[in-house]
Amino acid sequence: MPGAMHTIQHGTLAVPASAESAYELAKAYLSRDRVERHLFHRLEHERDGRHFRLTTNHRNDDHFDPSDNTIAWDPYSALRTTRGGRQSPALGLGHEIDHAIESAARAERLRDRSDTRYDTADERRVIRGSETHAARTLGEAVRHDHAGSAYHVATPVSR
């Protein structure tokens, strides 16, 4: 189908045209938090030569793949925390962006260091850092571990 692979370039981030509205909605929402606003700026203005790519799915699959600098995101997958709180799909995107924009060398070291509560030191960094900051600003639940269960919602900013 012509245009199916069309992407929209946001500086150093490529977003598929089909995901553009979800990305913009999540970005506008998260940017009410200054830490998240800074993460988006770094993602779109990476200065170390990396170019990032966003892909979307409907499999509750949020992750960052450092081998090809791709962020996978399900824009309709919210998270129920282990304490019963709720987090929007947008907050999940912010979480993956924080993984992505950390320097590749430091992120690799942190991923290799295990953490009893957060699985890895990199998860601890992201969850206790930007994720918690944004959750407090936006009135979402704060996590105290790297767990939770996914559930489907109508928009990237629903929970």
Ligand SMILES: [Zn+2]
């Ligand atoms: Zn993570």
